[in-house]
Amino acid sequence: AQKITQTQPGMFVQEKEAVTLDCTYDTSDQSYGLFWYKQPSSGEMIFLIYQGSYDEQNATEGRYSLNFQKARKSANLVISASQLGDSAMYFCAMREGQRAGSYQLTFGKGTKLSVIP
């Protein structure tokens, strides 16, 4: 079974509108972290937002917010007031309770977001 599922291969959004990118995850760990990254066509991966499994509040970072529903194992990214520069691939990733300290992210397949002027 996939650990991170992003069901929307591609999405379109009108400039200045809000958009939600879906992410569901699968883990048996109690302690884990969820991340969203943006990858423009140039290739670099840009960190957007983080949500810890024990965080009670949904994370927010500027125009980005994370709709975290732990019971449903979903961590959807909400981008408000879309801009043309938001056109990119978006990846959801999870860091599980690896052995002490080690760092490994598991990524979803990504969602390609296109912002229409």
Add this chain to the structure above:
Amino acid sequence: KAGVTQTPRYLIKTRGQQVTLSCSPISGHRSVSWYQQTPGQGLQFLFEYFSETQRNKGNFPGRFSGRQFSNSRSEMNVSTLELGDSALYLCASSLAGDRGQPQHFGDGTRLSIL
């Protein structure tokens, strides 16, 4: 503060050759991870190094190896290159400790095998 630097940006090799990719992490970051990104398989974890020790390894053949130096710089080596090794190789660094620390990625090395 300088970001993660990967060299070279582009590389063309032929089957059977070997290649070494380099990564300089953000100053102060001691954890360095490598990922392979292909259109078919997506982003896959290769390995992670911390204080010159490999802490974690993904499901890749032994042709893929790496190392980390005392200044936290890391290299990744692929021997006996195959066509399927054509990919974007991304290096990421992070601070140790808190699970909430994000990995910061470099621009990647795009490797093409002819």
